[in-house]
Amino acid sequence: MSFKICIIGAGSVGFTKKLCSDILKVPEFTGIEIALTDINDHNLDMIRQIIETIVKVNGLPAKVTATTDRRAALAGARYVMNCVRIGGLEAFESDIAIPLKYGVDQCVGDTICAGGIMYGQRGIAAMLEFCKDIREVAEPDALLLNYANPMVMMTWAALDAGGVRTVGLCHGVQNGHRQIARALGVEGPEEVDIICSGINHQTWYLDIRYKGAQISRDALVAAMEAHPVFSQQEKVRIDVLKRFGVYSTESNGHLSEYLPWYRKRPEEIGDWISLDEWIHGETGGYLRYCTENRNWFEQDFPKFLEEAAVPLAGPRTDEHASWILEALETGRVYRGHFNVRNGGVITNLPEDCIIESPGFVDRFGINMVEGITLPMAAAATCSVSVNVQRMAVRAALTGDVDLLKQAMLHDPLVGAVCTPEEVWQMVDEMLVAQAEWLPQYAEAIPAAKERLKAPKVKTRNWAGAARLGVRSVEELRAARAAKEAAAGEGHGLGTKVMG
Template identity: 70%
Template sequence: MSFKIAIIGAGSVGFTKKLFTDILCVPEFKDIEFALTDVSEHNLGMIKAILDRIVEANGLPTKVTATTNRRAALEGARYIISCVRVGGLEAYADDIRIPLKYGIDQCVGDTICAGGILYGQRNIPVILDFCRDIRELAETGAKFLNYANPMAMNTWAAIEYGKVDTVGLCHGVQHGAEQIAEVLGATSPKELDYVCSGINHQTWFIELRLNGRPIGKDELVAAFEAHPVYSSQEKLRIDVLKRFGVYSTESNGHLSEYLPWYRKRPDEITRWIDMSDWIHGETGGYLRYSTETRNWFETEYPQFLEAASKPIDAARRSNEHASHILEALETNRVYRGHFNVKNNGVITNLPQDAIIESPGFVDRFGINMAAGITLPEACAATCMASINVQRMSVHAAIAGDIELLKLAVLHDPLVGAVSTPEEVWQMVDEMVVAQAAWLPQYAHAVPAAKERLSKSKVKTRDWAGAARRSVRSIEELRAEKAALKQAG
């Protein structure tokens, strides 16, 4: 087979390498072309060198090109994969820093909450640019695979306004299933059969079977509470399981910021999180992790390049959906996964226009969702709160409507639990001004926002958060990796 895949944001080096090697695990795909594009010529150069090394080491005819000219990369592409982070770590730092001044403590801040909403405002205009170029330049009927957060907002904008065949992809369901299989004593995750449905990052394991045997709430609670690691790392997640009756896909830290109950007071934050790793609830944890990862990669790049000389091992193909979807579409080998698409009746008790994440099957006819799923009422209620925020956020981003943006932030569950309307209005003004370089649709609103900020009497605080850690140096990271290697 011969076709072209464009990867936008290919400078996300580690993730691009994973997608690339996964796709080349499909024997029929050795003759395809990968067109890499990114705004960073430096990052493009690094990832192209790595992928070229993989191609050479494995004796493949695969073609790899790299360009900062996105339109050139998209020309003739059958599949387009997006891994972009608009504004990079500079804008992301403001997503965490500014809300802290108003008492809003986020672990990740890339889905909803104040940080996720502003992230969406930066991404959506760019997503629409991608869609315009796809319609003009890509193969007719090209498929857009979005991996970028905020997943639901980006996918919503691409489908509703970009008018491109789009599916959103995430790995939270797979990771949650691996946890459940482990606590239940399965020898392999394949022993667990499940139905997981909801919205991205708020997806729920509503049916579980281990080797055909149904697993109920009480057994699952007991298994998690008995686990020597997860019983401490996933305290909040286990509490939600006890109250809702079903397990959430999302990590302790992620889940904590989508709900109004666990991060509303500093003492509550420290009660429910675990500091053994960022993903369990650390303040700004993913920002720290991303910063350290970038610094580590820049410093240790020669090692990454050397590792690319190893043969591709199909047995180590990851469970990221992209390669499996492409394989199913091109070869008709059926794949079952969980996909972010417009609801259209798939989940009976969520809105038709919402972007849901739910089971589906892929073959040469496309992605076919399993329809008629009804969520437990508490799960649906929690999803609805986020969907309403997502809808307003998308509409605000499209129109450049700062008043609607403020209303979206005001209705966010965690923001509403912590901040007053006056604080929200000022916080949004501050974030829009700070991120104006990446928010062209709000250019007309920036002068008035600056004026309001100059006259505001709303008090803020100088607060690092309830559980903040400093970015570690390369030397500290080396010492930690050496200690782990010695211990393991």
Template identity: 70%
Template sequence: MSFKIAIIGAGSVGFTKKLFTDILCVPEFRDVEFALTDLSEHNLGMIKAILDRIVEANGLPTKVTATTDRRKAIEGARYVISCVRVGGLEAYADDIRIPLKYGIDQCVGDTICAGGILYGQRNIPVILDFCKDIREVADTGAKFLNYANPMAMNTWAAVEYGKVDTVGLCHGVQHGAEQIAEVLGAKSRHELDYVCSGINHQTWFIDLRLNGRKIGKDELIAAFEAHPVYSQQEKLRIDVLKRFGVYSTESNGHLSEYLPWYRKRPDEITRWIDMSDWIHGETGGYLRYSTETRNWFETEYPQFLEAASKPIDPAKRSNEHASHILEALETNRVYRGHFNVRNDGVITNLPQDAIIESPGFVDRFGINMAAGITLPEACAATCIASINVQRMSVHAAISGDIDLLKLAVLHDPLVGAVSTPEEVWQMVDEMVVAQAAWLPQYAHAVPAAKERLSKSVVKTREWAGAARRNVRSIEELRAEKAALKQTG
């Protein structure tokens, strides 16, 4: 088979390499062309050198091109994959720093909450540019696979306003299933069958079966509480399981910032999180991790390039959805996964226009969702609260309506639990001014926002958060890896 795959944001080097090797695990895809595009020529050069090394080491005819001209990369592509981070770590730092001044302590800040909403405002205009290029120069009927966060908002904008065939992809469901299989003592993750449904990062395991035996709430709680690691790392997640009756896909840190109950008071935050790794609730944890990962990759690049000389091992193909979707569409080998699409009746008790994440099957006829799923009422309630925020956020990003943006932030569950309306109004002004370079739709609102900030009487504080860690140096990272190697 010969067709073209464009990867936008290919400068996300590690993730692009994973997608590339996964796709080349499919024997029929040896002749595929990969067109890489990114704003950074530096990152493009690094990832192209790595992928070229993989192609050479495996004796493949695969073609790899790289260009900063996005439209050229998309031209003629049958599949377009996005893994962009608009504004990079510079803007992301403000997503964490500015809300902290108003008492809002986020672990990740890339889905909803103050940081996720502003992240969406930066992404959506760019997503619509991608869609325009796909409509105009991609292969007829091209499919857009979005990996970029905020997943629901980006996919919502692409579907409702971009008018292209779009699916949002995330690995949260797979990771949650792996945890459940482990605590239940499964020999393989394939022994666990499950139905997981909801919205991205708030998906719920509403049916669990181990080797055909249905797993109930009490058994699952007991299994997690008996686990020596997860009982400490997932305290908040286990508490939600006890109260809601079902397990959430999302990590302890992620889940904590989508709900109004666990991060509202600094003294409560430390009770529910675990500092063994960033993902369990650390303040600004993903920002720290992303910064360290970037610095490490830049410094250790020769080692990454050398590792690319190894043969591709199909047994190590990851559970990221992209390669499996492409394989199903092109070869008709059926794939079952969990996909982000417009609801349209798939989940009976969520709004029709929402972007939901739920089970579906893929074959040559496309992605076919399993319809008629009803969530437990508490799960639906938390999802609906986030959906309302997502809807307002998308419409604000499209219209450039700063008042609607403020209302979206005001209705966010964690923001509403922590901040007053006056604080929210000033915080949004401050974030829009700080990120103006990436928010063209709000250019008309920036002068007035600056004027309001100059006269503001709302008090703020310089606060690192309840559980902040400093970014580690390369030397510290090397020492830590060496220590782990010795003990492991």
């Protein structure tokens, strides 16, 4: 088989290596071309060296190209993967820091909440450019596999305004699946069957089965609360499970910022989070994690290149991309959870929204399982986010500042913390700080600057309820070694399955 895959934002070095390694393990994919493109020439060169090394060491008949010319990379591509973070860590920093001045404490800030909404404004502006290039120079009817957050907003914009066949891909369902298996004391997630449905990062395990027997809510609560690690790390998820009756795909930190109840009082945030890993609720945790990893990779690149020279071995990861391409090209059926237009897949969510739900892939495309109904509480929570996403997407497509502010006002956590006047001023401040990545707001930003000369609300210099400092590479190495040692000692911790 000979076809071309283009990866936009390939400078996400670790993730690009994982995607490419999976693709290169598909036996039929001989003679393919992987075209890497990024605006960061330095990162692009690093990932080029790594992927070329993998191809050479394994004697694979694949071609690897790398260029900062996106249209050249897209020319003739059958599949396009989008892995960009528009604005990089600089814009990400303001996604976290500015809302903190108004009392909005986020762990991640990449899906909804203040940071996720602004991330979407930056990403959608770029997504429209990507789609234009795909329509003009890629293979006809090319498929865009979007990995970039905010997943829903980016996929929604590509489908509504980009004119490109698009599916959104995330690994939240797989991560939660593995965690549930561990909590139940099961050797591997393949022994546990799941049906998971909702919207990205608010997807719910509606049915969990082990050896054909359904795992009840009470059994899952008991397993999570008995687990020595999860009981401390996942307090928000366990609480929501008890109240909603279904478990969320998302980490404790992610879920806590999508809801109005757990991060609105600074003095209570600590009751719901864990600081042992960033993903469990730390203020700005993902920003710290990304910053540390960038620094680590810069220093340890020779080591990563050495690791790439080890022959490929073992099975592919559970990232969807390679499995989808394999199914489309060979007809071997693949079941996964995909982000697509609803259109009746979930009966109690709006038709136009982007949902994440089970589907099957074969030569005929991605075929979703229709007629799923969410529990009412889960549907209500998703619906609130859908309305925020819809307004945010429309604002990004039109440059409508009023609609952007209305989207921010209706965000669950922002609305729980801020007054309307605070929201209006916070959005002005974020628009000004991120102006270089927001071309659709170019005409509105001068007025925002003027308004900020006479602020109507006071802000504060606040680091958040649980902010940790960025560690040095040496500290990271020591922490990783300690974690690996602890993992070895604690191997097999868990509870027995309960029906």
